[in-house]
Amino acid sequence: MTDDVSPANAPESAPSAQGSRALGILKLLTEFQIGPILALIAIIFCFALLDVALGNGGFATLRNLRVVTHQAALIGMPALGMTMIIIAGGIDLSAGTALTLSCTALAVAFRDYTVPVEQSGAVMGIVGALSLCLVIGVLCGLLNGIIISLTEMVPFIVTLGTMTIFLGLGQIWASESTVYPGPGHLPIWLENLCYTGKRGTDYFIPGLPIPGSVLLTIVLAIIVAALMRYTVLGRNIVAVGSNPQTARLCGINVPLTTVLVYAIAGIFVAFGALLYFGNVKNGNPSDGTGLELQIIAAVVLGGGSLSGGRGSVLGTLVGALIIKVIDNGCTMLSIPNTYTHIMIGVIIIVAVLIDGLRNGKPKWLFR
Amino acid sequence: MAGSEAAQSASTASQPLLEVCDISKRFGPTIALDQVNLAAHAGRVLALIGENGAGKSTLLKTLSGAHDADSGTMRLDGLEYQPRSPLDARRLGIGIVYQELTLAPDLSIEDNIMLGRSGTGGGLLLRGSQRDQVRQCLQRVGLGHLSPTARTGDQSVATQQLIEVARALASQAKIVLLDEPTSSLPAADVQRLFGIINDLRNDGIGVIYISHFLEEVREVADDYAVLRDGNSVGSGQLTDITDDQIISLMVGRDVDDLFPSVPHDIGQARLEIAGLSAKPMPIDTDLTLHHGEVLGIAGLVGAGRSELLRCLAGLIPAKSKVATLDGNRLPSSVGARRRLGIGMLSEDRKSEGLAQSLSITENLAMGNHRRYSSYGLVDLKSRRKDANGWIKKVEVKAHSAEQTIGELSGGNQQKVAFARLLAQDADIYLLDEPTKGIDVGTKAEIYRMIGELAAQGKSVIFVSSYLPELLAVCDTIGVMNRGQLVETRASADWNEESLLAAAVAVTNR
Numbered sequence: 103m104t105d106d107v108s109p110a111n112a113p114e115s116a117p118s119a120q121g122s123r124a125l126g127i128l129k130l131l132t133e134f135q136i137g138p139i140l141a142l143i144a145i146i147f148c149f150a151l152l153d154v155a156l157g158n159g160g161f162a163t164l165r166n167l168r169v170v171t172h173q174a175a176l177i178g179m180p181a182l183g184m185t186m187i188i189i190a191g192g193i194d195l196s197a198g199t200a201l202t203l204s205c206t207a208l209a210v211a212f213r214d215y216t217v218p219v220e221q222s223g224a225v226m227g228i229v230g231a232l233s234l235c236l237v238i239g240v241l242c243g244l245l246n247g248i249i250i251s252l253t254e255m256v257p258f259i260v261t262l263g264t265m266t267i268f269l270g271l272g273q274i275w276a277s278e279s280t281v282y283p284g285p286g287h288l289p290i291w292l293e294n295l296c297y298t299g300k301r302g303t304d305y306f307i308p309g310l311p312i313p314g315s316v317l318l319t320i321v322l323a324i325i326v327a328a329l330m331r332y333t334v335l336g337r338n339i340v341a342v343g344s345n346p347q348t349a350r351l352c353g354i355n356v357p358l359t360t361v362l363v364y365a366i367a368g369i370f371v372a373f374g375a376l377l378y379f380g381n382v383k384n385g386n387p388s389d390g391t392g393l394e395l396q397i398i399a400a401v402v403l404g405g406g407s408l409s410g411g412r413g414s415v416l417g418t419l420v421g422a423l424i425i426k427v428i429d430n431g432c433t434m435l436s437i438p439n440t441y442t443h444i445m446i447g448v449i450i451i452v453a454v455l456i457d458g459l460r461n462g463k464p465k466w467l468f469r
Numbered sequence: 470m471a472g473s474e475a476a477q478s479a480s481t482a483s484q485p486l487l488e489v490c491d492i493s494k495r496f497g498p499t500i501a502l503d504q505v506n507l508a509a510h511a512g513r514v515l516a517l518i519g520e521n522g523a524g525k526s527t528l529l530k531t532l533s534g535a536h537d538a539d540s541g542t543m544r545l546d547g548l549e550y551q552p553r554s555p556l557d558a559r560r561l562g563i564g565i566v567y568q569e570l571t572l573a574p575d576l577s578i579e580d581n582i583m584l585g586r587s588g589t590g591g592g593l594l595l596r597g598s599q600r601d602q603v604r605q606c607l608q609r610v611g612l613g614h615l616s617p618t619a620r621t622g623d624q625s626v627a628t629q630q631l632i633e634v635a636r637a638l639a640s641q642a643k644i645v646l647l648d649e650p651t652s653s654l655p656a657a658d659v660q661r662l663f664g665i666i667n668d669l670r671n672d673g674i675g676v677i678y679i680s681h682f683l684e685e686v687r688e689v690a691d692d693y694a695v696l697r698d699g700n701s702v703g704s705g706q707l708t709d710i711t712d713d714q715i716i717s718l719m720v721g722r723d724v725d726d727l728f729p730s731v732p733h734d735i736g737q738a739r740l741e742i743a744g745l746s747a748k749p750m751p752i753d754t755d756l757t758l759h760h761g762e763v764l765g766i767a768g769l770v771g772a773g774r775s776e777l778l779r780c781l782a783g784l785i786p787a788k789s790k791v792a793t794l795d796g797n798r799l800p801s802s803v804g805a806r807r808r809l810g811i812g813m814l815s816e817d818r819k820s821e822g823l824a825q826s827l828s829i830t831e832n833l834a835m836g837n838h839r840r841y842s843s844y845g846l847v848d849l850k851s852r853r854k855d856a857n858g859w860i861k862k863v864e865v866k867a868h869s870a871e872q873t874i875g876e877l878s879g880g881n882q883q884k885v886a887f888a889r890l891l892a893q894d895a896d897i898y899l900l901d902e903p904t905k906g907i908d909v910g911t912k913a914e915i916y917r918m919i920g921e922l923a924a925q926g927k928s929v930i931f932v933s934s935y936l937p938e939l940l941a942v943c944d945t946i947g948v949m950n951r952g953q954l955v956e957t958r959a960s961a962d963w964n965e966e967s968l969l970a971a972a973v974a975v976t977n978r
């Protein structure tokens with residue numbers, strides 16, 4: 103019986119064994135967020151080529167590298183908090199407007215509650231302004247977390263609500279206009295926080311031309327990555343995101359963990375506001391609308407799963423870079439903004455598809 | 470089985486209904502099936518037996534088109550059979566009940582049964598004609614009283630299991646595959662299921678039946694096939710083999726004691742509860758648990774046994790007149806009770822007991838991180854070491870501690886859930902169906918571990934629908950009914966009949 107079956111069977115089994123080997127290699131390649139990194143490299147490569155061929159050669163320059171990484175930091179910073187939220191199985195649509203609300207707070211503080219830096223008491227004012235920004239960011243996060251935990255409503259709905267609440271609050275605070283800080287009120291480090299120019303002395307580490315925003319984001323990213331990996335809180339967040347019922351059975355305080363995650367994410371929203379303020383040097387509460395989508399896209403591009411339990415800090419930073427490289431490259435090539443939108447959308451879908459391939463999805467492809 | 474005598478001799482001579490030749494299946498480094506052979510006949514029930522992780526579920530999933538075999542061939546009714554998808558397999562006459570529930574909780578019962586096979590007219594559901602069909606199927610599994618439009622997620626696990634069976638029957642199957650269908654069924658429903666299986670046999674339908682209960686196998690099946698580590702190691706007619714022989718085929722060695730007991734003494738009262746009530750169950754229940762006591766809880770499904778345990782663990786908010794642990798008041802939150810040494814094993818490992826997408830290590834450490842950490846920082850190395858220790862201790866079959874839970878066989882998942890509770894090092898163990906889906910050899914190991922816990926002075930509450938294990942393992946057994954613990958006696962004063970009688974008698978009160 104076995105004998106007359108095997109020959110007929112042999113041609114069937116050979117391709118399937120090959121298929122699984124190919125799948126194995128694919129898996130290996132996409133492990134450890136290599137997927138998004140490869141995507142980033144490919145995109146950079148494409149733009150560099152196109153730029154040499156069609157553009158003015160401004161893309162692959164050190165200066166442009168500083169600009170792009172700085173722009174990615176503007177998204178990457180709040181995306182660090184979003185990564186934690188998404189790993190915990192949540193989402194925060196209010197991140198964009200919470201960010202500009204905090205930014206507006208900073209601008210108002212630098213207009214009304216500080217004095218020019220050379221006067222006495224300037225340091226107190228600056229510390230006060232920064233604290234105000236931080237407190238607003240954390241309060242926004244706390245509010246989200248508490249509403250979600252107490253009402254057990256879906257985070258999507260709750261933060262959709264708070265998104266417009268924060269926008270409205272900011273507009274009231276700013277009297278529906280843009281808030282500019284008082285002349286000479288900004289300390290020199292804040293003036294230079296987002297500097298990407300040629301003067302080496304204006305950088306955080308004089309002589310080392312890395313924008314302050316990038317340095318700050320990298321430092322905080324390392325802290326978040328360590329927090330997620332090495333702390334009990336981090337592991338509890340993963341547990342809550344993968345299966346809240348199991349987490350509860352294991353004695354993890356799920357509502358408290360949720361509130362903590364949103365509050366901590368608020369810290370990064372506040373830091374994001376600081377970078378944003380350093381960039382534009384004013385506060386406009388309506389700047390933040392739509393920003394949340396870029397932040398979420400960065401996390402998802404980096405391997406974050408909207409069903410919770412999965413996400414990576416490194417991936418998120420790469421995700422932010424991908425978005426901004428496309429943005430920047432298109433500008434360099436004078437491609438109209440409209441096309442940039444389409445491209446970013448396509449990249450998001452393709453990148454997440456590539457991520458799915460690692461898990462054998464879509465199923466029909468692996469049959 | 471009566472009346473099948475004639476069919477039996479006829480079918481053994483004729484060609485098998487379903488024939489599996491040299492089927493192999495790998496998952497990465499794991500060889501789940503290694504050139505397995507199997508033959509199922511029309512009008513006969515084939516019991517598929519094997520340890521946890523032997524490859525039983527994988528084999529059924531290959532038959533149902535859910536997995537592709539890497540190599541090997543199958544024949545159905547003498548024709549080459551190569552299902553491209555579960556839908557394809559169903560069209561060719563395969564009905565299957567998977568080990569874990571696969572119903573969509575938000576759909577109605579009717580929609581679940583008809584899912585993917587609705588009689589459609591231009592894309593519209595023809596509810597009228599399908600409703601009769603659904604009613605018939607439900608009737609057949611004894612759920613005639615249920616409304617087809619009821620939400621599936623609102624039904625008990627046992628009812629959902631029967632709905633799965635009804636779904637498998639709805640497809641006019643030539644052969645029905647049942648993967649541990651009785652693991653969450655109460656005794657009465659098990660009997661009804663056996664009735665259904667007998668009907669199928671008399672209708673000339675083939676049945677493949679997986680179970681870890683040999684007495685069930687003897688009652689319902691005609692033939693057996695044993696898998697060990699993905700290999701077929703024996704098959705034949707059940708009349709030709711003894712239970713001991715089957716077990717040694719499964720395990721690869723002799724298991725002498727199926728219910729090992731560890732001597733232990735019962736000490737002072739530890740947990741004292743009076744007037745415990747929650748919505749909707751339990752109702753005004755009193756309970757005393759002593760040091761070193763194994764307290765069994767028997768009762769019908771829906772009697773409130775799980776609810777009682779969940780109240781004690783703090784998962785359901787409950788009121789009580791007295792609730793003391795070692796003389797101190799019992800706090801109310803899960804976390805606080807856990808810190809005082811109360812640990813619970815959930816009956817539902819898929820949606821509550823384990824985080825399916827996380828690794829074994831992560832699941833074992835969940836809630837136990839305190840012991841690997843100082844100042845909130847986790848020592849990943851000692852965590853990994855511990856995880857490997859537990860995997861060895863409860864013999865989880867996995868290729869590494871980093872494997873995700875969802876990739877383990879059902880019984881191996883259960884072992885991980887049990888190991889996490891042991892890792893918690895609790896004083897009071899609340900076990901809800903701890904041996905659900907676990908093979909004979911490992912069950913014996915779990916009974917021994919429970920005995921050892923008691924010998925260390927720990928206390929165990931053991932909820933089970935499998936009466937022989939309650940009678941063999943527990944010191945005292947209480948019967949629960951309609952949310953009340955009605956009668957508690959030393960196990961020596963109970964037997965299976967009196968336990969059942971006590972459970973049923975109260976229902977009629």
Ligand SMILES: Nc1ncnc2c1ncn2[C@@H]1O[C@H](COP(=O)(O)OP(=O)(O)OP(=O)(O)O)[C@@H](O)[C@H]1O
Nearest residue numbers: 496501521522523524525526527876877878879880
């Ligand atoms: N999707 C999967 N990915 C990786 N490994 C898998 C997968 N499914 C099953 N396995 C492995 O294949 C082996 C056989 O599993 P299977 O579920 O068939 O066992 P089983 O005989 O049904 O056991 P049980 O009695 O515990 O249900 C196990 O070692 C399991 O870890």
Ligand SMILES: [Mg+2]
Nearest residue numbers: 526568878879
């Ligand atoms: Mg199985």
